Amino acid sequence: MKQVSIQHRIKMKKLADLIIKNPDLPVITMTDNDDTISGITGGVSYIAGCLPEVSIDYIYSRTSKDLLLGNGEYRPYVKSFDEHVGLEILRERVSYRDNTLDAEYLKKEATKIWNNLAWRKVILVYSGQLENADDVYKERGVVR
Template structure:
């Protein structure tokens, strides 16, 4: 909690966003939890109705650079390969990273928490 308080004090202009791991290992901003870590991260929220190459958006949740990068780059790679009909791995990797880095990222304070039933309060 001291780390979280320090981050908030030092970055009063940043939003504080909480993610809590659910039983199916997905992340949700709607579950209550016991704080385990807090750090500066970047969040991306898809604009409703926008053509988004990133995900099919199976879930209505934001994406975080530190949490979602590997899966996102893999999916971007597949989508770019399909769209551009190429298997050139170096080109696909470069384009996937370019698309990922080019998203409208917002700097936030990310609070990671475990489910209360797993917490030893």
């Protein structure tokens, strides 16, 4: 169990270092949300998480007149996580406007739109989902 505690300390130090070196950046947290835990389809569950990844990333919140609007996600896009999905949505939207465009042009146009979105630089803390409440204690090194 000491290994878990050491890994946790290393990741917490990385987070602290990023905050100290970038005091002007907001800290944004993300945690997996598995609604099957709540037992209610479509319900919301609040889940504790361990700290596997800390990095500087970019987020983008959609607006009402956005080409990315309406993809079913209620969270902001995270540049490193969502690029593949975002580019696919943008290619579909650009091709819907003009279905005579070739695939290479669609890819270039979608990439240009994606890169020119109003991305906001943040410190991203991504917490993976813990399987059950006992994992909180395992993460802290309290139990085996």
